[in-house]
Amino acid sequence: DVERERVFGHAWVFLAHESEIPERGDYVVRYISEDQFIVCRDEDGEIRGHLNACRHRGMQVCRAEMGNASHFRCPYHGWTYSNTGSLVGVPAGKDAYGNQLKKSDWNLRPMPNLATYKGLIFGSLDPNADSLEDYLGDMKFYLDIVLDRSDAGLQVVGAPQRWVVDANWKLGADNFVGDAYHTLMTHRSMVELGLAPPDPQFALYGEHVHTEHGHGLGIIGPPPGMPLPEFMGMPENIVEELGRRLTPEQVEIFRPNAFIHGTVFPNLSIGNFLMARDHLSPPSPFLTLRLWHPLGPDKMEVMSFFLVEKEAPDWFKDESYKAYLHTFGISGAFEQDDAENWRSITRVLGGQFAKTGELNYQMGRGVHEPDPNWPGPGEAYPMDYAEANQRNFLEYWMQLMLADTPLHAGNSNGNGKVETSAPAAPKTPAKAEA
Numbered sequence: 239d240v241e242r243e244r245v246f247g248h249a250w251v252f253l254a255h256e257s258e259i260p261e262r263g264d265y266v267v268r269y270i271s272e273d274q275f276i277v278c279r280d281e282d283g284e285i286r287g288h289l290n291a292c293r294h295r296g297m298q299v300c301r302a303e304m305g306n307a308s309h310f311r312c313p314y315h316g317w318t319y320s321n322t323g324s325l326v327g328v329p330a331g332k333d334a335y336g337n338q339l340k341k342s343d344w345n346l347r348p349m350p351n352l353a354t355y356k357g358l359i360f361g362s363l364d365p366n367a368d369s370l371e372d373y374l375g376d377m378k379f380y381l382d383i384v385l386d387r388s389d390a391g392l393q394v395v396g397a398p399q400r401w402v403v404d405a406n407w408k409l410g411a412d413n414f415v416g417d418a419y420h421t422l423m424t425h426r427s428m429v430e431l432g433l434a435p436p437d438p439q440f441a442l443y444g445e446h447v448h449t450e451h452g453h454g455l456g457i458i459g460p461p462p463g464m465p466l467p468e469f470m471g472m473p474e475n476i477v478e479e480l481g482r483r484l485t486p487e488q489v490e491i492f493r494p495n496a497f498i499h500g501t502v503f504p505n506l507s508i509g510n511f512l513m514a515r516d517h518l519s520p521p522s523p524f525l526t527l528r529l530w531h532p533l534g535p536d537k538m539e540v541m542s543f544f545l546v547e548k549e550a551p552d553w554f555k556d557e558s559y560k561a562y563l564h565t566f567g568i569s570g571a572f573e574q575d576d577a578e579n580w581r582s583i584t585r586v587l588g589g590q591f592a593k594t595g596e597l598n599y600q601m602g603r604g605v606h607e608p609d610p611n612w613p614g615p616g617e618a619y620p621m622d623y624a625e626a627n628q629r630n631f632l633e634y635w636m637q638l639m640l641a642d643t644p645l646h647a648g649n650s651n652g653n654g655k656v657e658t659s660a661p662a663a664p665k666t667p668a669k670a671e672a
C-alpha cells in the first residue's frame with residue numbers, strides 16, 4: 239500500500255512505445271500500479287492518457303487491451319467519450335437530466351503528467367512531478383545508445399508477451415539494474431549448452447553504472463580473447479546511421495559491447511543482448527523492454543516487448559526475433575532460470591521468521607573504486623560484479639517510501655496530452671467502436 243502511494247504515485251512509469259499506436263484512434267490499455275489508463279492517439283494525432291473509468295459510476299469504458307476507436311462507450315449506462323476524453327453522449331439526456339448536465343465537467347480524467355522520450359511513453363500520477371527529462375537525467379545518455387541508433391527509430395513487433403510470476407516486482411528490477419553476478423550460477427547451463435559465451439564469468443567483464451533517481455545499468459563486453467563483431471553485429475545501414483546520431487563517447491561505449499542490462503526506476507528494464515537462438519546458430523542481437531507490473535507484494539505481471547529498428551533488413555529482424563524468443567521470450571531458456579529464482583525468494587522470505595533477517599548488499603563496497611576513465615556520465619565501476627546499482631536503486635526507493643507526501647486527490651489540471659516532438663501520424667480514419 240505504501241509503495242502504491244509513494245513510489246508509483248510519484249515516479250514516472252513506462253506505459254507504451256509510440257509505435258504501438260501509430261495511427262489516429264489506436265489505443266492500448268496500460269497500468270500504473272492498480273490504476274488503469276487508455277493510452278491512445280486522438281483524431282489530431284496527439285498522444286493522450288485517460289483513466290479507464292466512466293465518470294458516472296466508474297465502469298471501464300474500454301474493455302479491450304488494444305484496438306482502434308474514435309469513441310469509448312460505457313457498457314453500464316452508455317455514457318460515450320471521444321478519444322480526446324470528452325464526454326459527447328449521455329443516453330436520455332433530456333428525460334434524465336433535463337438537458338442540464340454540463341458534459342465538459344465530466345470528461346474522462348486525464349493522466350496528470352504524460353511525456354515521451356525517444357519513442358517511450360511515460361506517465362506520472364503526481365501533478366507536481368519534475369519533467370521526464372529531469373527525472374531520467376544522465377540515464378538519457380545510455381538510453382540513447384539503445385533507442386536512438388537509426389533515423390526511422392524502433393518499432394514494437396506484435397503485442398507484448400505477458401505472464402504472471404508469483405514474485406515481488408522489485409526482484410525483476412533488481413536483477414536487471416545490476417545483477418551480472420547471477421549469470422555465473424543461474425545461467426551456467428546456458429554456457430554448457432552453447433547459448434552464452436564459453437567463459438562462465440562472461441558477465442564479469444563490463445562496466446557497472448548508476449545515475450540519479452535509482453536508475454542503473456551494466457554494459458558488458460566479450461570475455462578476454464573472444465572476438466565478437468563490433469556494434470553487436472548490427473546491419474551495416476544501422477551502423478552507418480548510429481555513427482551519425484550518437485556522440486563519439488556513446489559510439490566508443492557501444493562498439494565493443496555484447497550485453498546491456500539496466501532498469502529505469504521503478505519498473506522498466508532494458509535488455510540489449512547478443513545471443514544465439516540455439517547451439518548451432520551464430521549470435522544475433524535483440525532488444526527487449528521489460529515492465530514489472532505489481533499485482534501485490536507477492537505477484538507481478540511481466541510485460542515483455544520486442545523492438546527492432548524499422549530500417550533493418552527483413553533477414554535481421556527475423557533472426558533477432560528468434561533469438562529473443564528462444565532466450566528471453568515467455569518460454570525462453572534464460573527467462574525460465576530467472577523466474578524460478580524470483581518465485582522461490584518471494585515464497586521463502588514470506589515466513590514470519592524469515593522476514594526478520596537481513597540480506598547482504600555489500601558486493602564491491604571497499605573493493606572497487608569509481609572508474610576515472612569511463613567516458614559516460616554517472617558513477618561507473620570497472621567490473622559488473624558489483625551491487626552499487628542495487629544500493630542506488632534501493633536508496634531512492636527508501637527516499638520515496640519515507641517521504642510523507644501523499645498524492646493529491648481530485649482532478650488534475652492537465653489535459654492528459656503528451657508533449658512530444660514526434661511527427662503526427664498519417665491521417666487515417668479511426669474505426670468507431672462501442
